[in-house]
Amino acid sequence: MKRISVLLLACAFTLSAALIHAPAIQAAPTVIKIAGMKPEGEPETIAMHRFGEILEQLSKGKYKVEVYPNSQLGKENAYIAATRKGVIQMCATGTQTSALQKSMGMLETPMLYDSYEHAHRAMNGKTFELINKGFPEKSGLRMINAFPLGFRHFYTKKPVKSIDDIKGLRMRVPNIPLYTNFAKECGISGQAMPFAEVVSALDQGIIDGGDSPFSDIVTKKMYEKCPQITTTRHILVIHALYINEKFYQSLPAEDRAWFDKAAKDSAEEVWAKAEQVDQDAIKELKAHKAVISEPSKALHDFMYEAGKRSWSLFLDPKSNNYVENAQEILDSAASYR
Ligand code: G3P
Numbered sequence: 001m002k003r004i005s006v007l008l009l010a011c012a013f014t015l016s017a018a019l020i021h022a023p024a025i026q027a028a029p030t031v032i033k034i035a036g037m038k039p040e041g042e043p044e045t046i047a048m049h050r051f052g053e054i055l056e057q058l059s060k061g062k063y064k065v066e067v068y069p070n071s072q073l074g075k076e077n078a079y080i081a082a083t084r085k086g087v088i089q090m091c092a093t094g095t096q097t098s099a100l101q102k103s104m105g106m107l108e109t110p111m112l113y114d115s116y117e118h119a120h121r122a123m124n125g126k127t128f129e130l131i132n133k134g135f136p137e138k139s140g141l142r143m144i145n146a147f148p149l150g151f152r153h154f155y156t157k158k159p160v161k162s163i164d165d166i167k168g169l170r171m172r173v174p175n176i177p178l179y180t181n182f183a184k185e186c187g188i189s190g191q192a193m194p195f196a197e198v199v200s201a202l203d204q205g206i207i208d209g210g211d212s213p214f215s216d217i218v219t220k221k222m223y224e225k226c227p228q229i230t231t232t233r234h235i236l237v238i239h240a241l242y243i244n245e246k247f248y249q250s251l252p253a254e255d256r257a258w259f260d261k262a263a264k265d266s267a268e269e270v271w272a273k274a275e276q277v278d279q280d281a282i283k284e285l286k287a288h289k290a291v292i293s294e295p296s297k298a299l300h301d302f303m304y305e306a307g308k309r310s311w312s313l314f315l316d317p318k319s320n321n322y323v324e325n326a327q328e329i330l331d332s333a334a335s336y337r
Pocket of ligand 1: 094194195238239
């Protein structure tokens with residue numbers, strides 16, 4: 001009996017020693033999929049990658065982030081729907097979300113921001129909150145940060161020197177009311193299509209040009225067909241990371257704080273780089289013999305007025321895109337000037 005007890009004790013001792021020295025078994029990481037529309041190297045994709053790296057670091061590997069840029073998981077409306085349904089957890093996009101709540105369109109109100117600094121203050125402040133009010137409940141998505149892709153400029157085949165030069169021009173516009181409405185105000189023939197279709201529309205000669213931030217003009221090589229760039233700066237493109245609201249609410253408080261911090265820090269990095277992104281793109285455009293011109297004063301003033309007129313899309317109670325707190329949003333944005 002005594003011998004059996006000693007034997008059992010020895011076995012227990014050996015087993016516990018083995019367990020102590022065995023490598024710790026790590027639970028498999030939870031995979032977070034993020035879809036986006038822009039190619040590698042652009043601010044949207046940089047934000048997605050940096051979010052992933054920061055989240056993995058903060059959570060010590062509890063979460064693993066898989067990034068799918070460049071419409072790999074479908075065009076923007078398809079992957080927004082997948083995020084709402086919880087097929088994927090997150091996505092990056094812009095004012096396409098105005099189809100879910102009109103106020104989201106006001107993120108890119110024409111002629112609203114003077115500079116990146118101005119928009120940065122508004123997005124870190126009350127303007128962001130006012131635009132977002134009620135969005136998670138309504139859409140099933142939560143916007144967890146906001147970062148700039150750049151001011152939009154015209155890219156065209158022929159130079160745009162005067163107001164007459166843009167009249168009737170077949171310009172690609174995103175299929176979003178704020179854009180189609182602004183094109184109408186400018187007298188442009190807006191050709192609405194998703195971002196992923198722009199290059200083939202240029203190749204087929206369906207459009208005479210379009211408007212995009214410098215980074216898009218470079219990565220999509222729009223300058224090859226449209227080497228005339230007119231720096232109109234009429235809209236600041238603001239994109240964001242969105243997360244499925246149910247998934248977000250299901251996270252333990254500590255994990256949610258990691259997601260929030262990763263979102264905040266990744267966006268801040270993009271804001272900090274915005275001017276440099278433009279400068280690098282300008283260098284690249286010049287290297288490819290693109291012609292970059294400032295708009296004439298008459299064209300600038302004309303577009304500024306058109307931009308201001310286009311605000312009635314949100315302000316007019318009779319508009320299909322009426323936003324109840326539109327004036328409050330505009331006043332708030334102006335207060336950060
Ligand atoms: O935020 C909306 C913006 O992404 C639409 O422009 O040119 O990227 O389709 P684009």
